[in-house]
Amino acid sequence: MSVSTLGTPSATRLSPAILAGLKRLPEWLVIWVPLLLSAGHVVVFTAWTTWISFTPSTLVPVDGWVGLRNYTSVLGTRNWKIAFDNLLLFGFGFVVLTALVGLLLAILIDQRIRGENVLRSIFLYPMAVSFVVTGTVWSWLLNPGMGVQKLVNDMGWTSFRFDWLVDRDMAIWTIVIAGIWQSSGFAMALFLAGLRSVEADLIKAAQIDGAGPFRMYTRVILPTLWPIVVAVMVILLQFAIRTFDLVRALTGGGPGIATQLPALVIYDFMFQRGHLGRGSAAAVMMLLTLLGVLLPYGAWKYYMRRRAANA
């Protein structure tokens, strides 16, 4: 009884606040719970992996402290050195060439051509294909014994050679080719959106000044696009750093160990060699590489926003 007499006035007093809270509750649940869970997921497992990288863990995680031993032993392997050199080559080739091809496609499609939607879908479609499928298909196309080289040889040009897939020095570029095929549509879509958002007045003004199409692009349109160029490059670069399935399906890290990439080395250490500690150390180094890209980008974005706000 006393509960109800006490409760009634306070309930009426609090009801607007409670009601408002109840009304917002679904929003909070929908936004904050998944956000906290996924943030926790990332933070907890990153911290755990970092911890394991300092322990003598092999087949299963164990406690203990070995300092930087896992790091030095990973850094000492040929696999890791080759993987890192490859990452530089692949990262540079993949990002720059994909962005260039994407930009070219975007400019060509921007010419108000017929069938634009069809073409755009075709170019964007590879993005919907998994990397394993891309890798497998390209491994057939690029195989000198059954793919492009054999086709051209059989057509009569018998001295034609295109055997990068089995050439130690060139194999990494086959991964770049397959990567470009997969991702240039994505770059194209972003660039196209940028091209379409260039102010019409600007273009009109340039036309009145008598700029031809080439000058129009190089001097007027592209300079306004460069924030998008940076965004595309950053996104592509982090694609490049975590590339795993493409290599796995295309070259298997070979010929020999010529096309190893860091993600493959990590998987190899953790699950094939049974060295969870060393694998974690390699994973932490890969995370640091990613941060090396993302932190400067974040700082740059922050700086640009500050400058825009002050202007």
Added chain:
Amino acid sequence: MSRITRRSMLAAAGAAAVVSAPRRASAQAVKPRLTAISQWSAGSDGAAITALGKKFEERGGVWQHSPVPGFTTEMMNKLRAQIMAGDPPACSQLKGPEIAAWSKIAATVNLDATVAAAGYEKVVAPDLARLHKPGGKWAALPLQIYRTNTLFLSKRALDRAKADKLPTTWAEFNALGDKMKAAGIAYPVCNGGTRADDGQKFEACLAGISPTAYRAAIMNLDEKALKGPEMKAAFAQLRKLADWMDPNTAAQSYAVHLPKFVAGDMGMMIQGGWAQGVLINAGFKLDDFIIAPGPTDNGKPVFILNADAFIFWQRKEPDLQAGQKLMAELVMDPAIQTMYSQITGSIPVRTDVDLSGAGWSDGQREAARTLKEAVAVNQVVLSLAHNMAQENGMTAAMIDVLTEYVKNRSITPDQAVTRLAEAVEGAR
């Protein structure tokens, strides 16, 4: 009417239960049950383990096999997760030195009494037995054996090269390779592009040149042996093989090239005994190819051994313990080993199984005979390429060097010897 029928049926069932109950109770207190994981889900491997499960059920057991198809690593990830959760399977597929490594992270069953009762140790190759006795106690049991240095020769390639003698030493092998090359066979050696493939070629070279050096360098990682003259000779022989291989293999399996091999466009293949099953499954005939032991320079048979095995994890449940005992008995049983090997094309672990009957191929008979002879002269060694000689981490570090050497002609045998020794040092 129907009520009476039902009641009479119940009575009959009750009577049956009363009659059978005491017998069952005395025979076995619990129904044996086995939880098992392996990667064998399809093909002859899947068929063989399913047949084994049937036998288990025939003996009154409950067979609960969960295959984890795909790479061995996937299966090991599941095993790792189950061990960490404190719920390991009663038995799981595991092989070679990994048995000792994994038995350190979870308790295994001591099978000594069961093995002794079956008198099993006498009929198993000693090096193989050692792998399954971490800490001197049987914790795992081998299931089947394959020889990795089996030499397959293409009948048509031999005809094209007008060769009638099978090579028994590396010198004869090289002479035949030259002969084939001269006869216009583009690739005297048939190969795949996988890491295991390259590793397998090297181990066949080294063990064929000197099984003693193989044992010291590869199995015992002796520093002096790793830099010994036999290692250099093995790398030089490996270079010869590499030069005769089709370079356009990327990461393909050797199986892709079998049609060319049978057609005589490739001549010789050093593979595991399983290649026979693959050839037959691909529709080729036994007289398309010849199976011979791998080259050996000291005139005595060398057998590079690869074996699949089951490890038994400690469980408290009486029904699982009974299941483990039953499974161990089955795996050691010559009749079961015969059934299993006839399905997969391997040879039995027991050296006392008679292979003269129907259901065995000449290749299997020859491999089993060679195993017995090689045990007698102590020339059975454990395969590096198939994770029998070293733990996975060491194996992978060594194969890195081997596969790079095969793919890169500019590395000299001397450099390869140094690199291999360094890789071993780095992975210790």
